[in-house]
Amino acid sequence: MLGASLLATGVALAGSSSNQQVVVGTTGGLLYAKGTFRPVRNSADSTQYIGCSIYAYDSGSRSIACYATDAVGNYRNCSTSDPGMVQVAASLNPASYLYFVVNADGSCNRVISVNASYNL
Amino acid sequence: MKTALACALCALVGAGGAWWFASSTGAPKVDPPVAVRDAPAPARTVPTPTEVAVLRGIMREELAAALKEQAPSPMSAASASAALAAAAASAQAPDPDEERNLEPSPVFVQAQAQVQASIAKGKWTEQDREQVSGELGRMTQKERDEVMRSVSRALNAGMRVDFAGPPFL
Numbered sequence: 001m002l003g004a005s006l007l008a009t010g011v012a013l014a015g016s017s018s019n020q021q022v023v024v025g026t027t028g029g030l031l032y033a034k035g036t037f038r039p040v041r042n043s044a045d046s047t048q049y050i051g052c053s054i055y056a057y058d059s060g061s062r063s064i065a066c067y068a069t070d071a072v073g074n075y076r077n078c079s080t081s082d083p084g085m086v087q088v089a090a091s092l093n094p095a096s097y098l099y100f101v102v103n104a105d106g107s108c109n110r111v112i113s114v115n116a117s118y119n120l
Numbered sequence: 121m122k123t124a125l126a127c128a129l130c131a132l133v134g135a136g137g138a139w140w141f142a143s144s145t146g147a148p149k150v151d152p153p154v155a156v157r158d159a160p161a162p163a164r165t166v167p168t169p170t171e172v173a174v175l176r177g178i179m180r181e182e183l184a185a186a187l188k189e190q191a192p193s194p195m196s197a198a199s200a201s202a203a204l205a206a207a208a209a210s211a212q213a214p215d216p217d218e219e220r221n222l223e224p225s226p227v228f229v230q231a232q233a234q235v236q237a238s239i240a241k242g243k244w245t246e247q248d249r250e251q252v253s254g255e256l257g258r259m260t261q262k263e264r265d266e267v268m269r270s271v272s273r274a275l276n277a278g279m280r281v282d283f284a285g286p287p288f289l
Contacts, residue, residue, distance in 0.1 A: 031276055053286040061261045065268060065286050075281050079268035079288075081261060106272030107265070 016118040020097060022048040022070040027101060030109055033068035033076040034099040036119045037092075045071045050098055052089035052111065064089040066100040066111055076100075078108035085111040095119045228263040231255040235270045243280040244271065244287065253289040 021043055022035035035050040050068035057063075064086050067077035078100055080086070088111045092098060097119050101109040224232075231252050238248045252271070256264050271287050281287070 049284060051286070053288065055256065055288065057257050057264075059261065061264075063256075063264060063268060065272070065288050067286050069281075069284070075275055077272050077275050077287050079265070079272050081265055102272065102276055104273075106269035106274075106276065 017120075018097060018116075018118045022050050022068050024068065024070050024074045024076045030104070031076055031102040032100065033066075033070075034097070035068060036097040037094055038119060043071065047071050047073055052092060052098065052100075054086065054089050062086045064108070064111070066098070066108060068098075068100075076102060078102040078106060078111075080108040080111075082108070088113050091115065225259060225263060227255045227258045228260075228267065231259070231263075231267045232270065235267060235274070238271075239274045239279055243282050244275060245282040249283070249287060249289060256288065 018036045019039045020034065020036035022033060022040055024031065024033045026032065033050060035048070037050070040048055040050055048069055048071045052064050052066040055063045055065070061081055062083075063079060063081040065077060065079045066089065067075070069075050085108055092113055093115060095115050095117065097114040097116070099110075099112040099114075103109045234248060234252055234255075238244050252267065256267065259267065268288065275281060275287060
């Protein structure tokens with residue numbers, strides 16, 4: 001019975017799985033960074049990370065800063081107070097894949113998250 | 121003949137009324153019914169004094185009705201006055217955020233100086249992060265965006281980050 005239960009658990013963990021480490025690069029002349037939280041957190045190196053911080057102020061305004069460092073220490077970040085992108089940042093969770101693109105002035109061009117089972 | 125004349129004059133009154141209605145209700149403007157003046161033969165017939173009197177009566181009634189409909193009620197006049205007063209007050213009173221933006225706030229100037237100093241030394245330290253982050257909350261939205269973008273630009277251009285994590289706390 002216990003064996004069957006463990007076996008069942010093993011089967012449940014056998015779904016599709018992302019292994020997206022932090023990657024930085026350029027797209028359309030703009031810098032970008034991307035990565036999936038779980039594999040980035042579980043990576044062998046102790047350098048890479050990716051995420052967004054949300055800042056809320058008593059004026060009612062909110063801003064975000066998204067940032068990432070790849071395995072060799074390349075740092076990318078952007079900031080914005082665009083409500084749509086703030087909302088995307090607020091949706092991030094342990095099952096998230098995050099992709100952000102940086103405008104030349106340092107603001108975020110776009111922030112994209114994918115929340116999916118294969119990211120867990 | 122009289123019937124034809126009456127119909128033509130009724131058409132004239134009806135078209136005039138439609139034009140009046142369109143111009144008084146804000147509907148798309150239409151040209152006055154000048155085309156009716158070019159109507160064929162019946163319009164050129166001279167009406168009898170009785171017919172003219174009847175038609176004048178009809179037009180007076182229609183005009184009176186239209187004027188009554190168009191005249192603003194005391195309530196809507198008051199509302200319009202209030203709206204105008206509010207709009208005027210709004211136009212005169214500057215938005216607090218904009219007003220502050222007429223001149224950069226001291227905290228913004230201080231933060232930008234801090235950021236420039238960090239860029240000059242080529243690294244963004246934990247101390248820089250703490251100091252500037254503490255000032256962000258005392259700026260306007262525009263100032264905050266500008267400071268954050270300045271740091272982002274510099275970091276993406278190669279300014280070294282002396283810690284792991286977000287550029288601001």
